[in-house]
Amino acid sequence: MDLTVTNGSGEPVDPVLERFHLLVNAPALFNALTTALELDLFTALSGRPASFDELLGTTGLPPHSLRVLLHAVCSTGLLVRRDGRYENSGVAEELLTGDGPDSWRDILIGWREVYYPAFARLTEALEAGTNTALSAFPGHEATLYRRLAHRPELEAVFHRAMTAFTLRSVDALVDSGQFLTTRRLLDVGGGDGATSARLVARHPALVSTVFDIPTVSRLARRTTAPDLGDRVTVHPGDLFTDSFPEGHDTVLFSHVLEIFSGEQIVTLLAKAYDVLPSGGRVLVYGYNVSDDETEGWYSARLSLYLNALASGQGMAYPARDYERWLRQAGYGQVRTLKGLPYEHGLHIGVKP
Ligand SMILES: C[S@@+](CC[C@H](N)C(=O)[O-])C[C@H]1O[C@@H](n2cnc3c(N)ncnc32)[C@H](O)[C@@H]1O
Structure with missing residues (x-):
């Protein structure tokens, strides 16, 4: 440039x-x-x-x-x-002229309402090493995702913004060639189902199960189910305390693993491993900081937001971290498609 x-x-x-x-x-x-x-x-x-x-x-x-x-x-x-x-x-x-589900209007209003007030408390959060800005939200849960259940209107604003931004970056995933042979997808932390909806719309032989917390599953039922009939179903649950449903040949984590620590990521990858058949794949899609950890405005913003507000940990990890964690969890044929739009990468592992 x-x-x-x-x-x-x-x-x-x-x-x-x-x-x-x-x-x-x-x-x-x-x-x-x-x-x-x-x-x-x-x-x-x-x-x-x-x-x-x-x-x-x-x-x-x-x-x-x-x-x-x-x-x-x-x-x-x-x-x-x-x-x-x-x-x-x-x-x-x-x-800036559109008002569709991928509008920058929805993205930026969500950032203003939910993300940016927390950035004023960044010094305090980084010094404490945890998401102290979460105290502005009612409840006792440890992450923003769960606390938003107490503020349904803000939860809807938040998921509208997240979906709109995802829709701007998701085509690299949808067209990655990874879904040509996939038949049954488990979309873990699939939010309101927008990613699954786009995937099944582009891949007619695909069905998807969206796993997310119960209040978000309710949003998914409203936003995706009417159009897609039974090709996108929702499965409410907690990532850490509930089992992942079986019967899927591919597990997708899209914009989910970056929320957590390396140790938790290996746990989640291993949970996916346990429900996959031999030859089944795991796909990890999201932001990657550059290899030398010096570039990327979008990934920098995300990492700061995660630490000040969302979970108090996690970051837009570099590709090598995900590849190491995938191998640690037992996957083979580990590789990354790098350089996707909006600083994204797609990490792939196959269960031997
Ligand atoms: C950043 S969003 C990603 C949504 C969607 N996959 C996308 O790419 O737009 C993270 C998702 O993980 C879900 N999530 C966070 N913690 C969770 C937990 N403990 N159990 C289930 N879902 C969780 C959130 O509700 C949210 O929908």
């Missing part, structure tokens, strides 16, 4: 300095972006530049508020002002 940035005189500017200036203003600009999304600003401007007065009508904001918001969003480059009219940049038109 060429990061050369030049100033007005064409001289190179240190890209780290450029990023520093963006970074220190990013929390404010992030919130301007989510506000613009909530006001449907980008959708209103889709293919249709508008004047300030027209946007007053669209957003319903007082004139001064709109002025402040437009300045903030224009400063990011997402909106462009030309001849007194506002229009979407190419990026905004492509990423």
